Amino acid sequence: MPAVERMTITMPTEMAETLRQTVAGGEYASTSEVVREALRDWTRRRDAERQDLEALRAAIKAGLDSGPAIPADQVFAELRARYAAKA
Numbered sequence: 001m002p003a004v005e006r007m008t009i010t011m012p013t014e015m016a017e018t019l020r021q022t023v024a025g026g027e028y029a030s031t032s033e034v035v036r037e038a039l040r041d042w043t044r045r046r047d048a049e050r051q052d053l054e055a056l057r058a059a060i061k062a063g064l065d066s067g068p069a070i071p072a073d074q075v076f077a078e079l080r081a082r083y084a085a086k087a
Helices: 013-024 031-065 072-086
Strands: none
Touching: 013 031
């Protein structure tokens, strides 16, 4: 079993009551279990957000490295000309 450290936390009364009710309702054996699960969920979500941010940064870098930008007006003008030529 991993090492265990005792901590004291402070939370709003409503959250503490929800925690106690959850344990009293039998969903968890202790308030510590609820907090540990919440921290695991938070850690997973934070890691996913970091991965998303890294992917976004990589996509931005790939876009910047792909060459000079073409003004949108120019792109749409070329598309309209192609469409008009086929019509």
